[in-house]
Amino acid sequence: MNLSPLPAIMLEPLVRAALLEDLGRAGDLTTDAIVPKNHHATTVLVARQSGVVAGLDLAMLAFRLMDQNVEMTVHRADGSEVAQGETIASVSGPAGAILTAERTALNFLCHLSGIATATASLVAAVRGHGAKIVCTRKTTPGLRAVEKYAVRAGGGANHRFGLDDAIMIKDNHIAIAGGIRTAIERARRSVGHLVKIEIEVDTLAQLEEVLGFAPDAILLDNMSADELRQAVRMVAGQAITEASGRVTPATAPAIAATGVDLISIGWLTHSAPILDIGLDHRAP
The missing domain is CATH 3.90.1170.20 (Quinolinate phosphoribosyl transferase, N-terminal domain)
Structure with a gap:
């Protein structure tokens, strides 16, 4: 390592x-x-x-x-x-x-x-699949850098280090903006070419809409293994796919087997x- x-x-x-x-x-x-x-x-x-x-x-x-x-x-x-x-x-x-x-x-x-x-x-639980284990911003205040370092020490990778790393459009952003199109269009107008855009979706219907705007990454939140499998087929390599929600060593292998690129886990750093x-x- x-x-x-x-x-x-x-x-x-x-x-x-x-x-x-x-x-x-x-x-x-x-x-x-x-x-x-x-x-x-x-x-x-x-x-x-x-x-x-x-x-x-x-x-x-x-x-x-x-x-x-x-x-x-x-x-x-x-x-x-x-x-x-x-x-x-x-x-x-x-x-x-x-x-x-x-x-x-x-x-x-x-x-x-x-x-x-x-x-x-x-x-270890996802070994043999292509998915990486990544942490989130759910860290102990003041200890983010060292907690994310510890994730790397365990063989994982890091998601955003802070709000200034990338654009991450979540459900509340979409609700306040008035819709997915408006949120993504405003995001694109406000940042430079090196800033990545990720958007969170809860359903396959939302995913279908999002794919029309070509984000860099898509967070598939709290989806079942069957939904994740369908989502990966729909994305078909057009964006990085990230699964999140209720991940444990017992559930991680089935999630990884769906073909997602990343599995993000908040409890790694917060509990x-x-x-x-x-x-x-x-x-x-």
Whole structure:
């Protein structure tokens, strides 16, 4: 997998904010009281369950922002599958800094690894078909870039990053514009040649109308497998087809078998369960 890391300048504000939230007004009372200032510790990040890793750069930043002398050795990089009990990374350095940053590091690592793991399960479910698994804009406020990175770590792809990526005409746009023709014509007049136009349809009748305006992509929302199959035949390669709505690892294979190009899933980023990862102290 060719997974490009996100620049540190994008990650550091997120990690700083999380650490400041945890440190509050008086710092880490527990660690400051118990752990000697010059105490050195060696710890390991261990997978409590099998899955796919994502978020190690954020975990490393959490430790290093507390103390630059903390070192992290990665054994299983982002995008790697890990087994239950497997060591993901070793973290060594000033014990106080490691303990203070522990929860922030694990919050990012567990959350993003959960997204990567959920994505990987869906990618595996549609293997053998041409459909790609993609995420949506249904992300945690402030964490969109890293959550979408985690989807890539799990083998998926990204839909729009924001409202300024492309034009996406949904049902409310059509209703307020007064119809599909008006919505598409206004969209075409307002953007340059590099901006793609996608339009959402709920029925095959809407799809038939939309095809007359040659959009770049069509979102087939909450359609049955039979309807999706008919829709793909109707589109016949004239536009990218995207299926969305109530997708799970159990339903994804049948959706992919209809021939759609993309399957978009909101819960990947807004409610995927975490991957349980712990930080364990290793005695010298």
